[in-house]
Amino acid sequence: MLNRPRRNRKSQVIREMVQEHHLHASDFIFPLFIIDGENKKTDVKSMPGIYRYSIDHLLKEVESCLKLGLKSFDLFPNLEESFKDQIASESVNENGLYLRAIKEVKNHFPEVCIVTDVAMDPYSSDGHDGLVENGEVVNDKTLQILADMAVAQARAGADIIAPSDMMDGRVQYIREALDNEGFTNISIMSYTAKYASAFYGPFRDALNSAPKFGDKKTYQMNPANQKEALLEGTLDTQEGADFLMVKPALAYLDIIKLMKDNFDLPIAAYNVSGEYAMVKAAIQNGWLDERAITETLMGIKRAGADVILTYHAKEVLENKWI
Numbered sequence: 375m376l377n378r379p380r381r382n383r384k385s386q387v388i389r390e391m392v393q394e395h396h397l398h399a400s401d402f403i404f405p406l407f408i409i410d411g412e413n414k415k416t417d418v419k420s421m422p423g424i425y426r427y428s429i430d431h432l433l434k435e436v437e438s439c440l441k442l443g444l445k446s447f448d449l450f451p452n453l454e455e456s457f458k459d460q461i462a463s464e465s466v467n468e469n470g471l472y473l474r475a476i477k478e479v480k481n482h483f484p485e486v487c488i489v490t491d492v493a494m495d496p497y498s499s500d501g502h503d504g505l506v507e508n509g510e511v512v513n514d515k516t517l518q519i520l521a522d523m524a525v526a527q528a529r530a531g532a533d534i535i536a537p538s539d540m541m542d543g544r545v546q547y548i549r550e551a552l553d554n555e556g557f558t559n560i561s562i563m564s565y566t567a568k569y570a571s572a573f574y575g576p577f578r579d580a581l582n583s584a585p586k587f588g589d590k591k592t593y594q595m596n597p598a599n600q601k602e603a604l605l606e607g608t609l610d611t612q613e614g615a616d617f618l619m620v621k622p623a624l625a626y627l628d629i630i631k632l633m634k635d636n637f638d639l640p641i642a643a644y645n646v647s648g649e650y651a652m653v654k655a656a657i658q659n660g661w662l663d664e665r666a667i668t669e670t671l672m673g674i675k676r677a678g679a680d681v682i683l684t685y686h687a688k689e690v691l692e693n694k695w696i
């Protein structure tokens with residue numbers, strides 16, 4: 375037999391020598407949930423191992439991640455209902471939880487990369503990503519609210535602004551607003567192909583941000599569509615995005631590959647809350663081995679993701695699984 379592919383699998387050293395893809399700490403962005411108050415660390419029931427942190431605990435968490443080489447964080451606020459209104463006013467409150475958290479993290483750890491989320495849902499009494507009028511999420515009036523939010527986050531110290539709202543035209547609108555305020559170096563990581571997915575459930579529990587009526591299908595994409603991701607990618611590229619994101623990741627590996635093959639910008643993939651919950655629940659039950667975690671992340675990387683947003687980021691480094 376001339377060809378025996380098994381020769382390249384015969385020892386650990388050779389297997390490592392011919393390994394095609396690797397996971398590194400620098401691939402990851404670690405999402406963190408924040409709550410108001412002091413000395414608080416509350417667990418997210420549907421996401422074992424994931425917590426909501428008050429700012430003091432957030433700083434400790436960031437510090438322990440930094441020791442593991444994990445340096446990029448995506449922050450999300452959990453707000454009490456009393457802070458929510460129709461126009462998401464709290465999102466630009468300098469003394470509000472979110473902007474304070476960004477400032478505190480940057481003051482204590484200037485070297486970290488802070489990714490911030492732009493969308494109305496955590497601050498909206500309607501629980502939607504855009505402005506609701508007569509039961510409809512309206513596009514164009516939402517843009518200014520998003521732009522104001524982005525500028526406030528940049529002012530607080532964000533490094534990368536990540537619009538997750540899926541309104542049309544928002545990347546350019548936000549780019550121009552940032553530039554007008556002198557934030558020409560603040561990047562935009564656009565949620566380019568964000569699907570209307572059932573896998574966001576645990577995240578909405580974590581933030582208490584589920585829509586109060588209806589669903590998000592008039593703005594998030596239909597899971598059956600592939601070409602539409604190319605359309606969104608073309609628009610976001612033209613509008614000045616610095617990264618294109620695909621979300622969720624696991625049921626959308628073909629979309630990650632499609633984006634990687636068709637665009638020159640770095641591709642990010644969001645390994646979302648429901649994907650995390652699924653794997654952790656099976657591991658907790660003893661139905662799956664922990665190696666399922668790195669196998670999952672490797673699949674996302676192999677599909678073409680340059681950056682992976684994942685709730686597994688800390689544990690894979692802590693346990694030296696990569």
Ligand code: PBG
Pocket residue numbers: 491492493494495503538539573574575576577578590645646647648
């Ligand atoms: C909201 C937002 C969502 C996620 C990130 N930003 C949820 C949604 O669109 O309803 C989901 C992240 C996850 O599930 O881990 N703009």
